[in-house]
Amino acid sequence: MAGGEKAKSSGEYGEQIVKNILELMGWNNANSGVTVPCVHKEKHKKENSKEPQKHGIDYVYTYKSQLRDATKQDVLVSVKCRDGYPATDSGVKSKFKEFVLDLAYAMECYPACELAKKKIPNTDKKVISGLIFWIDRGSEDGRENESVIDKIGNFYMNQECVYETIALVDNKRAQFLYQLLSYTRSKYGKENVEFFYIDTGLNNSSIQRVYRGKEMPYEYVNSNVIPLAISNGDEKRLFIGVAESFCKEYLERLIGLAQELTSTWTAKVTIAFPDYNSFEHREAVLMAKSSFENADFVNSIEVITYKPDFRDEVI
Numbered sequence: 001m002a003g004g005e006k007a008k009s010s011g012e013y014g015e016q017i018v019k020n021i022l023e024l025m026g027w028n029n030a031n032s033g034v035t036v037p038c039v040h041k042e043k044h045k046k047e048n049s050k051e052p053q054k055h056g057i058d059y060v061y062t063y064k065s066q067l068r069d070a071t072k073q074d075v076l077v078s079v080k081c082r083d084g085y086p087a088t089d090s091g092v093k094s095k096f097k098e099f100v101l102d103l104a105y106a107m108e109c110y111p112a113c114e115l116a117k118k119k120i121p122n123t124d125k126k127v128i129s130g131l132i133f134w135i136d137r138g139s140e141d142g143r144e145n146e147s148v149i150d151k152i153g154n155f156y157m158n159q160e161c162v163y164e165t166i167a168l169v170d171n172k173r174a175q176f177l178y179q180l181l182s183y184t185r186s187k188y189g190k191e192n193v194e195f196f197y198i199d200t201g202l203n204n205s206s207i208q209r210v211y212r213g214k215e216m217p218y219e220y221v222n223s224n225v226i227p228l229a230i231s232n233g234d235e236k237r238l239f240i241g242v243a244e245s246f247c248k249e250y251l252e253r254l255i256g257l258a259q260e261l262t263s264t265w266t267a268k269v270t271i272a273f274p275d276y277n278s279f280e281h282r283e284a285v286l287m288a289k290s291s292f293e294n295a296d297f298v299n300s301i302e303v304i305t306y307k308p309d310f311r312d313e314v315i
């Protein structure tokens with residue numbers, strides 16, 4: 001296959017992978033292949049390029065924010081699908097910088113385009129955010145669930161461009177979202193699984209406040225704790241999906257969080273870790289629960305894994 005063709009098919013493969021994750025996030029009708037005319041032509045000029053200047057954006061998703069009152073949220077999604085991550089930390093950083101700059105420039109010109117001007121009812125504020133999916137498509141080197149996020153660390157590019165937020169999804173994060181959301185869908189039924197919208201202090205106007213829905217807020221993409229609201233007939237369940245490994249102290253903090261969240265939404269509670277094993281961790285769960293006063297509520301909390309294998313769910 002010629003180099004150009006391979007690059008093109010890798011790009012399409014990446015877009016399909018990301019489309020699937022966006023669908024799990026409830027971002028079903030994201031606009032794909034959006035072209036934004038460049039309005040900062042001098043600053044954004046690419047060397048040796050004779051073509052009229054424009055920015056291509058893989059997906060744009062616009063919605064009414066659940067976590068900020070009266071706010072239209074536009075998320076510009078950039079898909080980078082490669083065979084392997086750079087071998088060194090500095091390689092990772094410089095590649096990421098290139099991706100960020102590309103998207104940040106697009107975000108600077110985006111407000112002038114038609115899609116950005118489209119109104120959403122009951123909003124009078126706007127937030128534009130960026131989201132980079134950096135996918136390693138290779139699956140033969142044993143590194144397919146690796147994280148590059150840890151290698152990037154604190155990242156500032158204030159001199160070169162102005163942007164509000166750019167979030168990164170790498171293979172590890174994509175795998176977390178995929179496993180958690182596919183697990184809950186298959187366990188409870190797709191139609192019964194929604195995202196729980198936490199109180200941020202910015203979504204206080206009580207008339208408009210919505211507690212749960214099918215769309216995942218942008219702010220949850222990078223969160224290590226994702227709250228879901230499961231409804232099945234009369235049964236309501238708060239399902240807290242956790243990215244990090246099980247530990248007793250962490251569980252105590254999550255039980256505290258569950259108490260807080262269910263003060264406005266009465267529900268049963270499930271806390272799910274990637275590696276929880278009832279034989280291994282039962283004692284630690286009992287100890288964590290015993291440190292709380294509200295015994296009835298706390299004892300009813302269920303701790304499980306969202307990555308079960310044949311040894312789980314037997315006790």
Ligand SMILES: [Zn+2]
Binds near residue numbers: 108109
């Ligand atoms: Zn531009």
